[in-house]
Amino acid sequence: MTTDLARTPILRIRGLGKRYGNRWVLRGVDLDIDTGELVALLGESGAGKSTLLNLIAGLEAPDEGEITLAGAPIHALDADASARVRRRTLGFVFQAFHLIAHLSVAHNVAIPLLLNGVEQADALRRAQDLLARVGLGARAASRPSELSGGEQQRVALARALVHQPAVLLADEPTGNLDPATADIALGLLAEQVRERGAALLMVTHSEHAAAIAGHRYRLGPEGLASA
Ligand SMILES: Nc1ncnc2c1ncn2[C@@H]1O[C@H](COP(=O)(O)OP(=O)(O)O)[C@@H](O)[C@H]1O
Ligand SMILES: [Mg+2]
Incomplete structure (x- = not known):
């Protein structure tokens, strides 16, 4: 028997x-993404x-509309509540990486696990495993500023994947990578979707x-359209 809950996509906009100011950047955007779906956003x-x-x-509040993420009404939550949903549910590869400068690479990757209560030695072990998979196993003790842009992007990817989130948001995650490294990054993202049922x-x-x-989908002045 299906219930309404079972039919609700993991992300519904x-x-x-x-x-x-008075300039609308987004207007009338509707989007559904189910678990196990891999969606590209162009524009x-x-x-x-x-x-x-x-x-x-x-991380920002809409002026109109609704966003339901893993059953939570993100648009209606205060900062603390939305941080809790984010921590539990989401992996985010930011366009500008947003690594924490004073922490080692391994600690940066471990952050989502530490925020979710995983014990530090275990969190660092899992961070190290993922760093090895993105080809940065030897850089765990480095600071982010000691890495190239492409290396920082792979650290950001590892951090987004380490807690095996249900929903992955990736903002140009291969923008700084050479083709071979981009394939590794795409493979890891696709694996999280196919083997762990994440939505990307x-x-x-x-x-x-x-x-x-x-x-x-393509995002343009007319809104979001299939591409
Ligand atoms: N904090 C902000 N204040 C004012 N304008 C912003 C802000 N953030 C983004 N914008 C503007 O919103 C528009 C969309 O930006 P963005 O979402 O970064 O576009 P994209 O990622 O598609 O390149 C741009 O015109 C940008 O200048
Ligand atoms: Mg952008």
């Missing part, structure tokens, strides 16, 4: 709108792609990256 620079991800993560929303300008997606 209805009538979403966001403006800065010109300035179209509002990063803004959309920030709204989904509860990936902003990308890369045809190669978009090719792994089951659905593609």
Whole structure:
């Protein structure tokens, strides 16, 4: 027997709108993503792609509309409540990485586990495993500033995956990577979707990256459309 709950997608967006001053950046955005779905989001620079991800993560508040993430009404939650949902549910590869400068690479990757109460030695072990998978096993003790842009991007990817989140938001996650390293990154994202049933929303300008997606949308002045 199916219930309404079972039919609710892990991410549901209805009538979403966001403006800065009197300029609407997003308006009338609807989107459903189910578990096990891999969705690519295309669109010109300035179209509002990063803004959309920030709204989904509860890092910014919408001016209109509703976002339901893993059953939680993100648009209606206060900062503490949305942080709890984010910590439990979400992995986010930020366009600008947002690594913490004074922490080692391994500690940066371990943060989602530590926030979820995993004991430090275990968290660091799991961080180290994931760093090895992105080819940075030898850089665990480095500071982020000692790494190249592409290396920092892979640390950001490892941090987004380490707690095996149900929903992954990735903002141009291969933008700083060479083709071979990009394939490793895409493989890890796809694995989280296929083997662990995560949902992935990936902003990308890369045809190669978009090719792994089951659905593609383009964000433009008219809103979100299938692409
Ligand atoms: N905090 C902000 N204040 C004012 N304008 C913003 C802010 N953040 C983004 N914008 C504007 O919103 C638009 C969409 O930005 P963004 O979501 O970063 O686009 P994209 O990721 O698609 O390139 C841009 O015109 C950008 O300048
Ligand atoms: Mg952006």
